Amino acid sequence: MDCWSPSHPLDDEFEKLVNRMNPPRVTVDNDSCPNATLIKVHSANKRGSLLEVVQVLNDLNLTIRRAYISSDGEWFMDVFHVTDHRGNKLSENGVAERIQQSLGPRALSFRSLRSVGxxxxxxxxxxxxxxxxxxxxxxxxxxxxxxxxxxxxxxxxxxxxxxxxxxxxxxxxxxxxxxxxxxxxxxxxxxxxxxxxxxxxxxxxxxxxxxxxxxxxxxxxxxxxxxxxxxxDDLDCGSTSDHRKPLVIVENCTDKGYTVVNLRSLDCPKLLFDTVCTLTDMQYVVYHATVIAEGPEATQEYYIRHMDGSPISSEAERQRVIHCLEAAIRRRNxxxxxxxxxxxxxxxxxxxxxxxxxxxxxxxxxxxxxxxxxxxxxxxxxxxxxxxxxxxxxxxxxxxxxxxxxxxxxDDESCTKSPSPESSRFSLGNLFRSRSGKFLYNLGLINSSS
CATH class of the missing domain: 3.30.70.260 (ACT domain)
Structure with missing residues (x-):
């Protein structure tokens, strides 16, 4: 259901060989950030890797405060800033082994038998x-x-x-x-x-x-x-108030050949999981992404393409992506x-x-x-x-x-807090300011110049 299998036995064997030659590397860093644990994942890139990692983090009941994702090529490099459900840094190291197993050759049996969810x-x-x-x-x-x-x-x-x-x-x-x-x-x-x-x-x-x-x-x-x-369906619309409605903007980045998807919504548990699930179900591949969820609101930016490498090509498809992502966020709320x-x-x-x-x-x-x-x-x-x-x-x-x-x-306030007036101001400049050039810094591969 949520796992991808190559179409041909030779592809399957090649994927196993690549995994053996390049086993996933997961590091847990409690020192670099004062208020979150950094989980860095490096592995050979294959379809579904992002969803597998995010699913494991959610099954461990971790809250993802920030995420920086890059998989443009044969290598998959992600950094997640996470806390436990109380908002504290992690105190155990078992998460690294869990993620390594989820991406390795035993991934299927691991997810079936040991994943919390x-x-x-x-x-x-x-x-x-x-x-x-x-x-x-x-x-x-x-x-x-x-x-x-x-x-x-x-x-x-x-x-x-x-x-x-x-x-x-x-x-x-x-x-x-x-x-x-x-x-x-x-x-x-x-x-x-x-x-x-x-x-x-x-x-x-x-x-x-x-x-x-x-x-x-x-x-x-x-x-x-x-x-x-x-x-x-105008006759069946829910009563979700306007301040809780997600804002989704989908535009093509023609010079890079990506479709850029920006989402702005109230922050809720498992928000990244909900979004990545839907993009995967719609047969899109996430090449880069930045997620920030440290206040009442969360912003997400994804650079996506079809599985064949092409961006979104029609207005009807663009509208479908918007509606599907809105639904993915509102289902849980x-x-x-x-x-x-x-x-x-x-x-x-x-x-x-x-x-x-x-x-x-x-x-x-x-x-x-x-x-x-x-x-x-x-x-x-x-x-x-x-x-x-x-x-x-x-x-x-x-x-x-x-x-x-x-x-x-x-009293459940996890998804019902109204954003502050300041955070409610929509700015295209703020929404689109993260771009691919920031990924090396976000992934911790270069230092800030400030």
Whole structure:
């Protein structure tokens, strides 16, 4: 899904030879920067290297404050300024080994078995769902799964532009093992597809059941892109406020043969991952990039080409890139009050909780379901059925019904802070001032002249 394989066996063998001759070099530098750890990655360049590195950094729950990327040629050189989730420098050195393994000959097995964001396939059955979002949909999905005597061990649900995508990991309720009965799997798929289609889906709903390992967030980006959630529909527009709308500018740099993509948006966790996923899914190659995310806003600049080396050549394609990148950023920034549920896990827990949400007129815009040992740790973003904020009186009534000690309201400001008036001023000069000439300095290969 997220890994690239050469078309021919000879190409595959040549790539392995290059990797053996030029193994990736990863250095972790805690001395050069006073407020961040520098991670420098040098390796033979191959398609997907950037996404692999960014994916590993995100799976390690690291925050990327700055990134300087250069892969124009046969060599891949990146520098990332990162902190932990508390904003501190890194205190462990295991990140270097993780990245080296992700880029080396054992990359596939490494990502499948050890990457934090990848679920091991032998432990569960994976269900993928896409369809039109509507109030109560998630409640109906979890009710069907519970009725079929299955247990949800993990799940992630995204909504955007009236579309929904989810990856759900289930096991048999009685045995705790993956489901392997073809008739039972077919029944699950049939019933869930019936729920997804409803009577209003103007596009095709889809369900898939597999035992393949998958990276949830990577897969969700692919699913929503394939579902064309970036298509604009005036009747289905979300209620995302204007100050949160990303600004995307796409122009060709004719003298260098690149297309330059500039993005300006509120800073959010995993922003670089979201952008690189989408550019990769659209079959673009990132040759150079600069990312700065040290305040309420983040700026990203990418020099890209098609896989055949050509820049964007039409206005329609330019507009498609803009819409797809806007969608990639907004998918994760679901609106609503964040509720966190922490309790002993039990069969049917999700079905009961989401049913209470539905009965009280709440709509789930995003969900992250995890199981840690015997504990269920679930996060829900909720609005009312019209997409408006929920009154606090309603939230308190729901907390009393579910349990005041297990359902909590979390103040989540990671993606809702309004930019300051000064930072809101748009300047083409500021937006386009980073250019390829800065890359040697940014990569730490030359010293500043100041």
């Amino acid at each position: 990848v679920q091991a396939a032998e432990k569960h059955t994976t269900i993928e769902l896409t369809g039109r979002d509507r109030p109560g949909l998630l409640s109906e999905v979890f009710a069907v799964i519970a009725d079929l005597k299955c247990n949800v061990v993990a799940a992630e649900v995204w909504t955007h532009n009236s579309r929904m995508a989810s990856v759900v990991y289930i096991t048999d309720e009685a045995t705790g093992l993956p489901l392997d009965n073809p008739d039972r799997l077919a029944k699950i798929k049939r019933l869930l597809l019936y729920i997804l289609k409803g009577n209003r889906d103007k596009r095709s709903a889809n369900t898939a059941v597999s035992v393949c390992s998958t990276h949830k967030e990577r897969r969700l980006h692919q699913m929503m892109y394939e579902d064309r959630d970036y298509d604009r 679901s609106e609503g009050i964040r509720l966190e549920l922490c309790s002993d896990d039990r069969a049917g827990l999700l079905s009961d909780v989401t049913r209470i949400f539905r009965e009280n007129g709440l709509s789930v815009t995003r969900a992250d379901v995890t199981t840690r040992g015997s504990q269920a740790v679930n996060v829900f973003y909720v609005t009312d059925s019209s997409g408006s904020p929920v009154k606090i009186q309603m939230i308190e009534a729901i907390r009393k019904e579910i349990g005041l000690t297990i359902l909590h309201v979390i």
